[in-house]
Amino acid sequence: MSKKTYAIAIRDVIAQEMRRDENVFIMGEDIEILGGIFGCTRDLYKEFGTERVRNTPISEAGFIGAGLGAACAGMRPIVELMYMDFTLVAMDQIINQVAKTRYIFGGRAKIPLVIRGQQGIGRGNAATHSQSMETIFMHFPGLKVACPSTPQDAAGLLRTAIRDDNPVMFFEHKALYADKGEVNDDPEFMLPFGKADIKREGTDVTIVANLLYVKRALEAAKELESIGISAEVIDPMTLVPFDKETVVNSVKKTGRLVVVHEAHRNAGWGAEVAAMVTEEAFRYLDAPPLRLGALACPLPFALNLENAATPQVADIVQAARQVCYR
Amino acid sequence: MSKKTYAIAIRDVIAQEMRRDENVFIMGEDIEILGGIFGCTRDLYKEFGTERVRNTPISEAGFIGAGLGAACAGMRPIVELMYMDFTLVAMDQIINQVAKTRYIFGGRAKIPLVIRGQQGIGRGNAATHSQSMETIFMHFPGLKVACPSTPQDAAGLLRTAIRDDNPVMFFEHKALYADKGEVNDDPEFMLPFGKADIKREGTDVTIVANLLYVKRALEAAKELESIGISAEVIDPMTLVPFDKETVVNSVKKTGRLVVVHEAHRNAGWGAEVAAMVTEEAFRYLDAPPLRLGALACPLPFALNLENAATPQVADIVQAARQVCYR
Amino acid sequence: MISKERASRIYLTMHRIRGFEEQVVSLFESNKLRGSVHLCIGQEAIAATVCSNLTEKDYITSTHRGHGHCIAKGARLDYAMAELMGKATGYCKGRGGSMHIADFETGNLGANAIVGGGIPIAVGAALASKMQKRKEVAVSFFGDGASNEGIFHEALNLASLWKVPVIFVCENNGYGISVPAWQSTSVEDISVRAVSYNMPGVTVDGNDVEAIDEAFRAALERARAGEGPTLIECKTYRWLGHWTGDPQPYRTREEIESWKEKCPIKRYGEKLLEQGFTAEELEQLSQQAKKEVEEAVDFALNSPLPDEGKILEDVFYEEA
Amino acid sequence: MISKERASRIYLTMHRIRGFEEQVVSLFESNKLRGSVHLCIGQEAIAATVCSNLTEKDYITSTHRGHGHCIAKGARLDYAMAELMGKATGYCKGRGGSMHIADFETGNLGANAIVGGGIPIAVGAALASKMQKRKEVAVSFFGDGASNEGIFHEALNLASLWKVPVIFVCENNGYGISVPAWQSTSVEDISVRAVSYNMPGVTVDGNDVEAIDEAFRAALERARAGEGPTLIECKTYRWLGHWTGDPQPYRTREEIESWKEKCPIKRYGEKLLEQGFTAEELEQLSQQAKKEVEEAVDFALNSPLPDEGKILEDVFYEEA
């Protein structure tokens, strides 16, 4: 174990995996000498050279397509997107090509491709650079979807992603990069996909959250504790596959569910969780599941508006109280 | 009133609106002499010329962006996408540009732009040409989303869309084009956005469906009637704005909800409806809302697989019976 | 120069493709086959000639009009035909159909129903070959219409920068569905677009086996020598409608007939006779193709439908 | 030829831009301003010269590095500065910030934080002008890096086919963030890419007002005469990091200094002196700019934050 930031945890896993398997390489914008805007590839080109730490032009659709081709032809590419918002310029390559190639061609291809990058609020990047994209990739089948909320999770999930023979959308959060935590340095340390992590046990209400909102949910849980509400905080870790069992079992215990994410609330992945839990644990529910997410407006630039547009700790506390009728 | 197909209903409204307002024009692939793959622009170039019925190159992102620019500069463009699946190659222009321009620039722009085209199963077009895309556009704010299920609805909603000063994603369904029905020919006939249509009244279970699935839900309702279950079938008509009130009131009456769509079930818009209704009408629910949608695999080509991948009438009947415990 | 062995292979391949496509038309018309089917009759020379220079380890990416590429690259006719019919024995287990047919074992990374969608994939395959120091090349086939998609631009720029062994083969048949090239493509020769990527671009008669071959072999040599990509434009024509039943209001019967005069198979057959092939040899090859196609149709017709119970298999690869 | 009136306008505009950008740096460093801010110091000549030829009715689309375009097109400095600070009085009510600033009233259809995103929008505005038989043109500004996005390709092809009055102005500053042009762009002169669209392409010194003006006026004449689009590449350099705090490991101090020698403002000032302007006249213009910028900063600092209660307004236009 060693203490490091979320960004460095990511970088270290990339380095370890590149050492372990020469077919692993990374490409993206500004990842070479600049080491990526957030430092996730800092200095890697020094060890691995600029063939394996490959700067790309600003052609996201092109280099994601190239990643797919390289994966089909025996490499294990990691593609860094500077902002996950830029999946939008490459959406056909991701949804129609990367996600479907294995299935529609009869299961003959393996596609060990990781598409990773950061998203979210926290740096005043405004509407086109602060979005949460993961819901789309949960909706269209063929991609695994990982969302680490801590340095340790980032390390464990990323290694699993790189070694997976399936395409993985790997969502990091810009406001988490500087977070520090203990990280398992074992070059075989992996966290399984499809296994939710109970970040905090509790008995009165289940709070499901991902990425930045795990932290906020934990803060809310602390506040709730002070008023006598015991919150269980669950981080699904991956949205595809989704660990329904852990969430449903928790709600069977608590009888109450709040889902909170930064993705827009409307038709966000929280709706899926709420609907799924309602289906599976209807008789156990003491209150209707509540969902919190970004408002139905593009994310505004001004900080006070950005805060108003996204769930705050107080909103989570409020929602938990509401489902607990307290 | 006159009897016409869904495709001709669409064509006629485009023609009427182009006659009425010379700023209305249409562009897209193969819409001129071919009249569109599905005939929705047949012969229009003869009346309006090839400036206003404008063939485009295969550059969807480019011509959607051009549509946005033209709308900002005083025109009222209709952009036809041959398949709504192709929104994927133009997703940035739609989600980051078209949807956000008005809001992020301080509300100073009006964007009277309609992006229309067909989607869905029914012609063996397989995975990349049979998808249901509407959920994405419900999730990201800034676009209105219309989904007509009959010739009359197509006409009434399309006119509303063309006259709206906001961007509208207008989803047609390939398997509905040949459907015939009575259509109001009044050149002022419009159907309001945000007003759901109760296609059939009932008392035991509420079935919410769009596009092709309205028909299927109505078939299911007939079968259900034969076993003594009275189903209310609601077509939301527009997903944005969404008429929550009509759906919630219906469920308050029936106590039961089934949502069925062709979009993938997982994180599909049905989850939003189920979660929303659970929130608003929890105490009225006699059973957990059920959702039906395409399975979590790309839509396969073989007809038997395509059928297996998508909800059939029997599945709707089965779901309705389940929520009615019968 | 085309060796005798390769010449007869090209000739056979063209007949296979032609025969296959003709059968598809009649199966479609008799409702044995459904979906989006795009036929390449009239364009056979390009796939046949290009692929005669490749091994099974080289890669191709193909298009919605991909039967010819698939066959030329070495696919079995029976599995291909079964795929078009949505049968369990098809290359894709009936999941892909005509627009999404692939045969990874012969290096065909797939038809691509998204216009232009396959171009960057070929660049990536070529990148893998280069990074693994293998000698394989990748070829991307695409149409004239595809050259107006942004992805074309991005992929060619990448290929040039990275100097990967990829060859871009544009099959310019003058139309994208109903839209004539002049209405969609701001240049007459798509090969001039190579200038934008600092790579060689050449336009050849796409119905002339030898012309295609010469241009392609030069590109192949460049690619194998590590000198990077080439753009080859082959001017050709599709004889049939874009889809079965296409009323074709956008072109004249005379235009179609004039191109039938330029039939690439007939033309190459005449060339081969001049070069010493006998009429019997050629007839034998065309008969062989005919027989293979017929067997493929039988195989496909007699194959079972896919098992609905396995519908969720293969969405993801799972360790056995 | 640049008239005296226009010359002093260009000079004033360049000073406004420079002064504005310098204030932004210091506001950022003193935490009065946050977010993604991209400064155009060193590149002022392009926006100033181009826009000196436009009226408020002509359209532009801009980029993430858009303050200069916005100001040159006629935006008020105070509203612009307020927008950068996320104030209610800003052009976008504080919702856009630096990367998403627009002023529809002066024809600025917006900065665009998506590289290349604004290019087709300009084509569409030009199309509207043409269809409505107006004489307005549209100008799209974008960087060298943007010329590798697919959307660049699609937009230029469309513009050429449709012969719309749009002028593509590529500000080639040699880098896309840290990536040097040679690593991302397969041609040295981006203007050669015009060949792919059958339109004129020209490269000029982007720090030379007169060179830019000459090229732009030729393009404008073409556009207004209905002859279609032109691609103009202006070679220039950004003096500062891509973002405030950019360590700039990708270039040398010498390189930066050598470009500072080529300061477009200083250069044009010298030119103007030669042409008969007095030192006092120039000083007065630079003082005027300075004063305006200071007032803008005051205005912005003293403006209120946006009202959170109105956060959902303007997502859609609603009839009053």
Ligand SMILES: Cc1ncc(C[n+]2csc(CCOP(=O)(O)OP(=O)(O)O)c2C)c(N)n1
């Ligand atoms: C992104 C995308 N846009 C549109 C289509 C619909 N479409 C299918 S084939 C075709 C024409 C393609 O023209 P070209 O590239 O010249 O190939 P050809 O059909 O002539 O062989 C079009 C527009 C598509 N499949 N994908």
Ligand SMILES: Cc1ncc(C[n+]2csc(CCOP(=O)(O)OP(=O)(O)O)c2C)c(N)n1
């Ligand atoms: C689609 C997209 N990809 C990547 C980025 C991140 N990004 C912002 S500016 C920039 C560099 C742009 O380079 P260039 O077009 O040359 O403009 P410059 O910054 O040099 O003015 C990049 C990569 C983006 N904003 N949008």
Ligand SMILES: [Mg+2]
């Ligand atoms: Mg073609």
Ligand SMILES: [Mg+2]
């Ligand atoms: Mg640049």
